[in-house]
Amino acid sequence: MNSSSDTSPSLDTLVEELRLGEATWATLSLSARRDLLTTLSEALQRHAREWVEVACAIKRLDPASQLAGEEWISGPYALLSGVGALSATLSALDAGHRPLDGFPLSPAPGGRVAVRVLPHSVFDRLLLNGYTAHVWSEPGGTVEALRKAAGLGQRTPEETGGVGLVLGAGNILSIAPLDTLYELFAHNRVVLLKLNPITDPMLPVLSKVFAPFIELGLVRIVTGGVDFGAAAVAHRGIGHVHITGSVKSHDVIVFGPGEEGRARQARGEVLLDKPITSELGGVSPTIVVPGKWSKRDLAFQAEHVVTQKLHNNGYNCIASQVLVLSDDWAQKDDFLKALRRAFTEAVARPAYYPGSDDRCAAAVRDHPGTAKQVAEGSRVLLEDVPVGDDIAFTEEYFAPVLAVTSLPGQGRDFLDRAAAFANDRLSGTLGANVVAHPRTIRALGADFTRFIADLRYGTVAVNAWTGVGYLTARATWGAFPGHTLQDAQSGIGIVHNGLLLGGTERTVVSGPFRPFPRSVLTGRLTLSPRPPWFVTHRTAATTGRLLTAFAGRPGWAKIPGIFASALRG
Incomplete structure (x- = not known):
């Protein structure tokens, strides 16, 4: 779907289709939503090589070079890992369990609680041996509060959150798809995803990967320039905006462009009439x-x-x-x-x-x-x-x-x-x-x-x-946490967060x-x-391809090949 094509649906049509899709989303059970993720994962595995070839063309890399490994790992591998984590969370909720069941929790400095999210499986302990990751609560957080909150929008799947606009990033190609899934599952919002013009060549691949969500009206993926993005942000049917980009782009959306926008920002006069979340980089x-x-x-x-x-x-x-x-x-x-x-x-x-x-x-x-x-x-x-x-x-x-x-x-x-x-x-x-x-x-x-x-x-x-x-x-x-619209720094809100x-x-x-x-x-x-x-x-491309295949279908038989390739690197 290309917003700049004469035959493409208008913005009004796209938003109306998503409104109908929101009604469908509200009726889908947790198991049906998990089935959608399974179908997405299978499609991504089929089209992973095509994804990487398109990514290498965008970045002018030789698909046979070691640098292609970056596109395997930060592309299909990252998205498959995100889908797997979300699917496991839905399975836990569907079975009447809490998503944090089985995850170690411990005290963290400053009256915080830490959730160990890596390693989680025996495969984590093998493939990422020596690596750990802990999510810290806010100061004053408790174990019980974390357990009760886990699941976010999927604890009440029938309570949908309207239509959200995701303004995709132009660098790492898994960012926009992962942001789209987070809007759907954390906030129960159906999504209009506008690709960054740099990544427009990804449209055919992403349309295949997200086909099950597109068919149900849950996602629409479009291309287009600044004018289309501004129109989408301002559209009355869009209830929320999420952007990955620069703080300058964020400030233009919130306060308007040019000197007038900067003056509004200085006065704290917000032009945007809907909530916005963001990931904006930094030094x-x-x-x-x-x-x-x-x-x-x-x-x-x-x-x-x-x-x-x-x-x-x-x-x-x-x-x-x-x-x-x-x-x-x-x-x-x-x-x-x-x-x-x-x-x-x-x-x-x-x-x-x-x-x-x-x-x-x-x-x-x-x-x-x-x-x-x-x-x-x-x-x-x-x-x-x-x-x-x-x-x-x-x-x-x-x-x-x-x-x-x-x-x-x-x-x-x-x-x-x-x-x-x-x-x-x-x-x-x-x-x-x-x-x-x-x-x-x-x-x-x-x-x-x-x-x-x-x-x-x-x-x-x-x-x-x-x-x-x-x-x-x-x-x-x-x-x-703690940034404001006037001083957004690296952004407001979080993404990924498969639990x-x-x-x-x-x-x-x-x-x-x-x-x-x-x-x-x-x-x-x-x-x-x-x-x-x-x-x-030196073997990043081969190792990345093998890791991607493993993320799609984990299994013991794949471990030796991954280790052998990684050690040769």
Whole structure:
């Protein structure tokens, strides 16, 4: 369905079809809804290769290259994992159980409750050995409150929420489908999904994947430009808007464009006449806690930081933009040397996202003397950026630009300074990464735990990239709560959340500091090799394809092939 075609239904017709679909949605039992998810999963498995081929064409990647692994893992794999988690939640509710039955709950700092969502199955323990993810409640949350709220809209499926508009993202291709499912199942809203123009070529694939929902009038997928999007936002039949994009786009929707819109925002006069939720990215930090590392640790963690920056060429809402080091770390220069090497040697790729090269050039102009251009200017490393009101700290580049800054101190002193810098100087609150040797974490003890709790971010990852939180279907994804329409920062509300939890604050992810087999030397034996989402993983495409097949139909017979491929990477 293409909104710009002369034969396409009008916006009025689309909304009317969805209103009729809402009536159908209200009559569907939990088992019928689960059947729809099963059909979607089967369709996605059939069309997964087509999905990846279209994604590679959009991003001008060779489908046979290792970089295609990013499209397998952040595309069909992520969506299949989300569908599986939602289906399990519906099964629990349909059987009269609570979705949290079987999930460990424990106290978290600051009067919070933590739900361990990873690992959950024996397959999690094998395929993601050494990784954990916990969803934290808001302060003052209780175990009983979490148990009662879990399920959200599916606890009362007959109480539908009207017609929602989802304005899709233009970078990671599973975002728009996952947002659509969250609207349907968390809020009981039928969905008009408008694709970002960059991803318009995905329309045929997504139409096949969502065919069971489209046939019942539960979903409509359209393309179109800014004018169509504005008309959809303003349509009287649309009761809610969800956007994944930039804070500038959000503010135009809420307050209007240009000087007049900015004046309204300053006065707090909201132009939008309906609720809006959002995921808006931001300036994400990676904080390196000083410790004593081996030469191989330095090289591996440099690859880790470069992955956090260069995955999808930096066009990620949680791409690391500011690397925070300690001036007093004895190995700071050694780590920077390893970082330069990894940044330079990473596989080159086209700058497919509009304006990327211009933003890289601007970063160089804004930082005379500290900017190092790599790969003919398509990547920029900004070294020794002084702490202050630098544009690298306040504006999301959404491009392959990484800034390095330093703070004084070690131990607890450094942690306090790093938390204050990340919370108070950097724009946005979507994700923060922390890298620390397990020996250092043990030595810091309660100070390290407090440091993690002090970081005001929707996802905090320790020795892992926050992208793992995105891929964990039962984790929450979104900004730290508390933002307003006037100052949306990284957005308002959450998505993913396959357990359909209420009253949550953040997700905390943890991973192995070293890959297998060197992990045994840290005192925390894990079996995970170099992760397949690393930009240096040589067999990422094969591993991603095998993981996608497993996510669609888990089974023991598929495990050896995944391990063999991952270890070769």
